[in-house]
Amino acid sequence: SEQVAAQIQQLRKTLRYHEYQYHVLDNPQIPDAEYDRLFHQLKALEQQFPQFIEADSPTQRVGAKPLAGFAQITHEIPMLSLDNAFSDEEFYAFVKRIQDRLILLPEPLTFCCEPKLDGLAVSILYVNGRLAQAATRGDGTTGEDITANIRTIRNIPLQLLTDNPPARLEVRGEVFMPQAGFEKLNETALAKGEKTFANPRNAAAGSLRQLDPKVTSQRPLMLNAYGIGIAEGVTLPDTHFARLQWLKSIGIPVNNEIRLCDGVENVLNFYRTIGEKRSGLGYDIDGTVLKINDIALQQELGFISKAPRWAIAYKFPAQEELTR
């Protein structure tokens, strides 16, 4: 049965590789039917030899039974919110406050510019490379344990794709529901006389708050990572953009609209470009998040009580004001 164990390990490795290519690199190497065939081959082998089943096998996404409730989790590093800007002038003022505070002012000032996805912020903890725990942001200090539901999200790896994983790595990101999946979900709900959701954000929130992971597993949710919390047993790169690239390299999905921009004019150009692309992205965003890229400068600037001094969300006018 060593031969069976080896065959099972090889199938898991192959499936993880194809999940990474499909969900993270958007570059599938095999047709979906071939992936499904491999998946069901592994499922059958594990059913025939249950002694080889492991919690982070690609077949083990959907938890067995519904929870009675959600446990509370206290974030070791608080998940803070963001200060907002609603005009170029407010963004200029944000940059001026940074320039006035920094002892040594690099020229140009480099920003990591990201779309601000309209979903739910979550924290996902990997222990020795295995998904161990996940929580909602909650009030920033305490959130709800949604580990069982997070495990069902197909583009979140159950195991990091690296041979020497950090002892502990906390990935922070947004769980969202793409517009196409949202419309299909509401169509089905309507046809079955069930409750429909007002918008993709509410649908994502409702799906993550399901006590039964089997229900969450049927919902078209996705994660896009935007930062790192706890990181032990690894030396992280010294810029935010390089950290996101590193996350992507070990299997964590990162949004592909993220860009580095040198200087304020290029940042504002990013903001306008994303605004023009907004209706065609396929998922809801409510603005951009513009961050000082250099980690040492972030640490020098620190946080105001509730939000970092080094990042700002520059929002778009509320969607209702514009025709969709």
Ligand SMILES: Cc1c[n+]2nc(N)[nH]c2nc1OC(C)C
């Ligand atoms: C609350 C939040 C939300 N978002 N969304 C993105 N894309 N980045 C990002 N960063 C955040 O906070 C960090 C600046 C700490």
